[in-house]
Amino acid sequence: MALEKIKNEIWFREELYPDFAQTIKVSKILFKKTTRDRKGRKLQKILILNTPRFGKMLVLDNIVQLTEVDEKYYHEPLAHCALFSHPNPKNILIIGGGDGGLLKEVVKHPVKSVELVDIDRDVIDLMKKYMPDFAKNSWQDKRLKIYIEDGAKFVKRTKRQYDVIMLDTPDPVGPAVPLFKTSFYLDCKKILAPNGIIIRQTGSSTLQPDEVSSNFRQMEELFPEVRVFITAVSTYVGGYFTFVAGANKKGLFQKSLSQIRKRFQKLKIQTSWYTPALHKASMILPEELAESLKKNEYGQELIIDLYDCDYSILTSKEKLYRFSKELCKIIEMKPYGEPIIPDFGYALSKTAGPSLVQLIESSSITAHYSPHWRLVCLNIFTCSSFDSHKTLQFVKEFFKADRIRAFLFERGPRLFKKELEIISIKSPHEKS
Ligand code: SAM
Numbered sequence: 001m002a003l004e005k006i007k008n009e010i011w012f013r014e015e016l017y018p019d020f021a022q023t024i025k026v027s028k029i030l031f032k033k034t035t036r037d038r039k040g041r042k043l044q045k046i047l048i049l050n051t052p053r054f055g056k057m058l059v060l061d062n063i064v065q066l067t068e069v070d071e072k073y074y075h076e077p078l079a080h081c082a083l084f085s086h087p088n089p090k091n092i093l094i095i096g097g098g099d100g101g102l103l104k105e106v107v108k109h110p111v112k113s114v115e116l117v118d119i120d121r122d123v124i125d126l127m128k129k130y131m132p133d134f135a136k137n138s139w140q141d142k143r144l145k146i147y148i149e150d151g152a153k154f155v156k157r158t159k160r161q162y163d164v165i166m167l168d169t170p171d172p173v174g175p176a177v178p179l180f181k182t183s184f185y186l187d188c189k190k191i192l193a194p195n196g197i198i199i200r201q202t203g204s205s206t207l208q209p210d211e212v213s214s215n216f217r218q219m220e221e222l223f224p225e226v227r228v229f230i231t232a233v234s235t236y237v238g239g240y241f242t243f244v245a246g247a248n249k250k251g252l253f254q255k256s257l258s259q260i261r262k263r264f265q266k267l268k269i270q271t272s273w274y275t276p277a278l279h280k281a282s283m284i285l286p287e288e289l290a291e292s293l294k295k296n297e298y299g300q301e302l303i304i305d306l307y308d309c310d311y312s313i314l315t316s317k318e319k320l321y322r323f324s325k326e327l328c329k330i331i332e333m334k335p336y337g338e339p340i341i342p343d344f345g346y347a348l349s350k351t352a353g354p355s356l357v358q359l360i361e362s363s364s365i366t367a368h369y370s371p372h373w374r375l376v377c378l379n380i381f382t383c384s385s386f387d388s389h390k391t392l393q394f395v396k397e398f399f400k401a402d403r404i405r406a407f408l409f410e411r412g413p414r415l416f417k418k419e420l421e422i423i424s425i426k427s428p429h430e431k432s
Contacts, residue, residue: 002047002062003029012049014237016063016171017207022237024064027052030130035122043120044174048130054235056131058099060123061174064235068134071101073233074201075168076273077282078243079105081229082164082199084260084279085245085252089163091115093191095151095179097168098123100135106166107141108269115162117147117154119175124148152178155187163193167200172211182218189222192248198223199245204238205230205289212242216293217414219246227253228293229282231273240286253283298412299363299383304395306376308402314353314371317341323398324358324365330394331386333360376401381411 003026004011010026031048047059055068066074079102083089090112094102098118106114118124124146127134138144147154151169165188172180188198198219203211212228219226223246230240247253260276285293313319324339336359343354356367362383369376376399380391388408396404407425 002045002059003032012047012051012057012059014059014062014064016237020207020237022064022235024049024051024053024057024235026050030056031126033122035120037119043122044170046120046122046126048126056134057235058123058127058131060170063170063173065170066099066101067235068131070234071134072272073231074236074241075101075105076271077229077231077279078102078166078168078199078201079108080269080271080274081243081279081282082166082197082245083109083111084263084276085247085255086164086197087195087252089197091160091162091193093117093155093158093160093162093165095155095165095167095169096176097166099127099131100124100138102166102168103141103144104135104138105271107138107143109267111143113143113145114141115145115147115160117149117151119148119150121148150175150178152181152184152187155184155191158191161191161193161196163196165192165196165198167198169200171203171208180215185218185222189248194248195252196248197245197252199229199243202228202242202244204236205240205242205286207238209292212244212289213292215244219244220414223247224250225253227283228285228289230285230289231282240289242289294414297410297414299381299410300385301379301381301407301409301411302386302388302391303407303409304376304378304380304392305405306378306395306399306401307374307404309369309374309376309399311371311374313399314369314374314376317343317354320354320356320369324356326398327365327380327391327394328358328360330391331360331380331382333362333382333384333386336360339365 002012004013012024012026013021015021026049028050030050034045035043037043044060049057051057057067058065092106092111092114094116096118097116098120103116169176169179178184192198202215205212216226225247227245229243233241257276257280260279264276320341321339328335339356339358341354341356344352353369353371358365363381365380367378392406
């Protein structure tokens with residue numbers, strides 16, 4: 001329940017996380033409604049509240065979007081870090097941003113056109129009605145064109161090219177989900193000019209680490225230069241709040257402080273958060289965040305060969321079934337369905353024998369058993385981490401194996417840029 005009455009006072013309760021919430025005292029509920037698109041389909045729940053601490057506040061789907069007091073800590077870095085990184089931004093595309101907060105910052109720059117695409121006209125109209133002073137006369141700016149449309153559809157159909165694309169969207173919930181898909185990024189890449197920059201909010205680095213690293217990686221696969229900017233917004237709980245930005249040309253985010261300062265002074269733009277020094281500082285990340293972005297591999301694979309295994313285990317379907325179940329517990333992964341243990345028979349050839357395929361919550365376990373050679377070849381592939389030493393100990397004991405040969409691979413490492421690479425590991429006795 002977003003609005004609660006406690007001792008005759010109204011409090012707004014944001015439950016973005018199952019185990020962490022923020023509550024904000026409300027002096028007046030100015031507006032409350034669930035909006036619908038032209039076809040009558042539900043879009044989002046809108047609340048506009050007046051609060052003693054943060055002034056007027058816009059809430060969508062029970063999540064704080066902006067407050068009058070701290071919006072500048074969000075809109076200024078999102079706008080100015082991108083616009084001052086670009087050599088000469090002229091055509092700007094804003095996806096989302098129906099509250100006008102980003103627009104008012106963008107029109108401070110000598111840009112030629114601003115296209116704003118928001119899925120929900122009500123957000124724009126209600127902001128104009130209940131917070132008229134917020135975006136001031138930016139809505140009347142002659143350079144502005146508004147489209148009421150799903151941003152994902154717009155970027156697919158527009159024929160224009162943009163110098164800067166700004167994604168001022170809510171978190172990946174409700175109508176905003178398509179705006180986090182790679183298909184959307186691919187469409188944005190097509191309409192981004194050669195010197196172009198794309199930037200988006202990617203949530204809290206502490207409470208939404210996957211959102212930052214996943215968007216960083218998505219952009220890295222598409223743009224030659226990708227950087228993270230950080231800020232802190234008091235009503236966006238979770239400490240550091242992040243933006244991920246991609247540039248179509250290397251070097252755009254490496255402008256010197258004096259270069260940025262020169263343009264900032266020339267444009268005489270009024271800001272309350274942004275300064276050229278803070279622009280540069282906001283690209284310096286806490287070590288933990290920087291490390292998480294460096295790591296960013298897709299997953300890891302443990303490949304194990306077990307020798308001198310117990311024959312009675314390799315020939316017992318019941319024991320192989322139990323092995324699969326117990327291994328999932330050891331690697332702390334939920335099995336996805338039952339293990340498939342096809343039996344290719346007990347002939348004399350090395351390939352005869354049972355195999356195993358067990359899907360797990362984040363990928364798979366496969367194994368091939370050769371009772372003939374009392375050999376087990378096991379592959380554990382996951383997109384999350386597990387204790388490989390504990391796993392090796394378990395499988396050795398389970399199959400009563402005498403010898404183990406194992407490889408631990410990072411799969412889909414971030415910085416693989418070669419066209420083709422075959423890593424061949426010869427078996428021990430072969431001279432290279
Ligand atoms: N600063 C806020 C944040 O970080 O959560 C975002 C604020 S802004 C109000 C978000 C806007 O995105 C809303 O006006 C909403 O209507 C719009 N929006 C959501 N999904 C959209 C979509 N698929 N296409 C275009 N706009 C969308």
